[in-house]
Amino acid sequence: MSAPAIDPVRTPVSTTPGRKSAGKQRTTPARFDTALGWNDRPGPAWALRILLCLLALGVFAAPFLTIFSGSLSAKASGSTLSFLPHHPTLLSFQVAGERGIWDYFGNSLVIAGGGLLLQLAVCTLAAYALARHKFRGQALILTLFMLTMMLPEEVIAIPLSLVLGHVPVVGVDLKGTVWGVILPLGAWGFSVMLLTEFMKDIPTEIEEAARIDGVGELRMLWQVVLPLCKPALGVAGVLGFIMIWDQYLLPLIAAKDPTDYTVTVALSILRTDPEVGSGVVLAGAVIALVPSLIVYLLLQRSLVTGIAAGATKR
Template identity: 35%
Template structure:
């Protein structure tokens, strides 16, 4: 019986791994095609069968993509928006998350439920009201129009609140006995202990800001203000049919994201798991 059970478990495990491998390969194929096409010549792009590993590598596609449009300006604009959004969201999420986790005040549960409700509303629903607010503030066609809506989200507040709930209250009580106030406790005890959650929020916020397309497309109309995703659309229109150059531009836009993921993947997983333990 034990042998049969062990054999059955091995078969199930093998099937699970097989399914996961198939899914992983299916997700990687478009990325691998993009990567290969970025270094192909024009004749290799339309070759049948598909050439997955082009040789020789045509690095001129990268140079052409970088120089044909102001890619450098697109990168700078996107970095400014992503970094400012990340810093702002960390500050607001830490403050609100700590308040919901530790402080007592009237209407706390109602406010927290309203915060969670924002996670269920697609951005497209509030797109027009948000645009009207930005317009009345005179921020259309500025990077502030991209930064301000990203300064606070329900996801960030929820993630930090869940993490703060796991920290023993005895540590705060001991600090209070030593004469520490709320701000000192939060800055010197709670925030350092919440580094995994802060790192996770930082990565997600940076990714959201970097990959944002619809909102920048609506509020920006000057090429000097474009972010990388809108710039790629503009770039694609200038290189219709040149798929190798278009894929080279897409490859350039992915480099910072891949580097960020490789550096922070451990903190990313740890923060997600830790933040979901206690409700």
């Protein structure tokens, strides 16, 4: 995660009398205001900060390096820690492809893309109604959203399987379709709570001025409220994508055939397959890891901005 750049404090350098000052003035780097007193001079705090950075980098980077190294090694072992591949080869990726990992990967992309779009749309509309309008039962609805965040997936697995097999009122069987996975993910309590708190902080004067100009509800949401909630939408987008991409129990419940599985379920199948080794499993893990990394790297600025805005909000 890249930290926001800190501009150096520009201090003019005194010039001797009678000498014309140059057009450019030298700058001196500012002292970073941190708990460890980071500055440009080596010292105990400087060494401690470098040590902590290396320790954190090792803790978080070691698993990734091990996965990439094992997926490229000719003979990978799940019990050996190695940062460099031994006899690099792409055979593990080839075997994983023969086992259908790319088909499962395509299923995950469709579900993650459709589920995220539906989730952001539903959560945004729900948050707008809860944040900018007053009605009876509002506190009860917020409480229900919070309760959904406390229930583990295993508790609702059987009821959800029954509902997907025969949707009430409509009477449609959603098992074996992508909608059986996308629709249950259409609303997430965390995103609703996050967007609600951000929308509550929008000044009412902006909304009143827009209503004087004849702005309706949907236009108010699209042109006034949402542009002010971009940091929150970035956080909801990143965390929502990761939550949907990492789903394991729901795709397993909604599937009728192994071809309906996602890449997370496929990894468990590869792990129990006696004909493949650890290298194929690690190759599948690399394939499953790439989309999350891409989404995070593309939206990391929005994620940092959203978290910082929520931390400094009063």
